[in-house]
Amino acid sequence: xxxxxxxxxxxxxxxxxxxxxxxxxxxxxxxxxxxxxxxxxxxxxxxxxxxxxxxxxxxxxxxxxxxxxxxxxxxxxxxxxxxxxxxxxxxxxxxxxxxxxxxxxxxxxxxxxxxxxxxxxxxxxxxxxxxxxxxxxxxxxxxxxxxxxxxxxxxxxxxxxxxxxxxxxxxxxxxxxxxxxxxxxxxxxxxxxxxxxxxxxxxxxxxxxxxxxxxxxxxxxxxxxxxxxxxxxxxxxxxxxxxxxxxxxxxxxxxxxxxxxxxxxxxxxxxxxxxxxxxxxxxxxxxxxxxxxxxxxxxxxxxxxxxxx
Numbered sequence: 570x571x572x573x574x575x576x577x578x579x580x581x582x583x584x585x586x587x588x589x590x591x592x593x594x595x596x597x598x599x600x601x602x603x604x605x606x607x608x609x610x611x612x613x614x615x616x617x618x619x620x621x622x623x624x625x626x627x628x629x630x631x632x633x634x635x636x637x638x639x640x641x642x643x644x645x646x647x648x649x650x651x652x653x654x655x656x657x658x659x660x661x662x663x664x665x666x667x668x669x670x671x672x673x674x675x676x677x678x679x680x681x682x683x684x685x686x687x688x689x690x691x692x693x694x695x696x697x698x699x700x701x702x703x704x705x706x707x708x709x710x711x712x713x714x715x716x717x718x719x720x721x722x723x724x725x726x727x728x729x730x731x732x733x734x735x736x737x738x739x740x741x742x743x744x745x746x747x748x749x750x751x752x753x754x755x756x757x758x759x760x761x762x763x764x765x766x767x768x769x770x771x772x773x774x775x776x777x778x779x780x781x782x783x784x785x786x787x788x789x790x791x792x793x794x795x796x797x798x799x800x801x802x803x804x805x806x807x808x809x810x811x812x813x814x815x816x817x818x819x820x821x822x823x824x825x826x827x828x829x830x831x832x833x834x835x836x837x838x839x840x841x842x843x844x845x846x847x848x849x850x851x852x853x854x855x856x857x858x859x860x861x862x863x864x865x866x867x868x869x870x871x872x873x874x875x876x877x878x
Contacts, residue, residue, distance in 0.1 A: 570806050573711050575753040578718035581621040588620045594727050595834045601859045605836045607866025614864045615646035621716030622705050623650045631656045633701045638693040641670030642865050643707035648679035661693045669869050687785050708742025709801035717743045721750025724860050731758050732857025735845035737864045738762035738771045739796040741804025748811035762815040763848040765791035770799050772815040795841030818847040827876050839868040
């Protein structure tokens with residue numbers, strides 16, 4: 570199994586530069602900076618991997634379009650990237666996807682298919698077969714991983730003395746790319762993944778040294794709707810190679826972190842994006858300059874209002 574390299578990530582950075590935001594590092598306190606990927610055009614980091622993957626589709630295949638399956642943010646990212654690059658897009662989402670994310674995907678011009686929470690991948694493969702389209706998975710693809718890794722390049726460029734990088738974990742594409750970049754450029758920096766306790770399959774896998782599967786309905790219990798997927802063989806191989814630890818946070822800690830991010834930085838985070846800050850606020854972590862990747866800000870307004878009180 571070939572792992573993504575720093576050279577792949579540099580190539581991705583060149584490919585996506587016209588279409589993504591180099592997000593700033595915002596001070597949270599004297600030791601923590603947040604990287605607000607909610608400032609991307611679709612409100613989440615997924616923009617990076619989607620643009621990189623779609624830009625590499627051969628011209629003769631573009632007319633047949635792309636298919637993706639997603640819990641929301643990858644759906645928006647593929648829809649937006651397809652619109653940018655002139656390709657039709659069909660997106661399969663599970664029935665527990667926030668309506669906010671479905672509406673945004675439709676607004677970018679994609680077809681959306683809503684299915685049961687265990688059926689999104691099988692329906693996506695059916696559409697690929699029917700249409701001859703190209704599948705763009707949300708994390709299990711080297712071009713997607715390389716695109717997400719550009720976050721790590723930016724962190725190392727903007728905070729050369731970084732000691733720890735905290736990254737949300739779900740399917741593992743984000744942490745795979747970020748950890749590859751950070752460990753290549755700053756070998757002594759620690760990369761720590763953060764998961765909700767209610768969807769801690771990757772933490773269990775990391776402790777066991779091999780993939781440990783949780784039922785999809787169990788993973789669906791967390792408020793962090795973007796962290797309900799499970800890693801693939803490819804992403805777990807990156808995690809084993811480059812990640813120092815995986816830790817977990819509670820639902821109450823996630824809610825509190827959303828409030829603290831808004832209060833201290835004026836940034837809106839969705840629950841999935843807040844888990845690294847929740848870990849910083851509630852767990853014992855290594856000393857030194859720390860960056861938390863706030864992966865997205867696509868939160869239902871009613872939920873945000875209830876959390877902010």
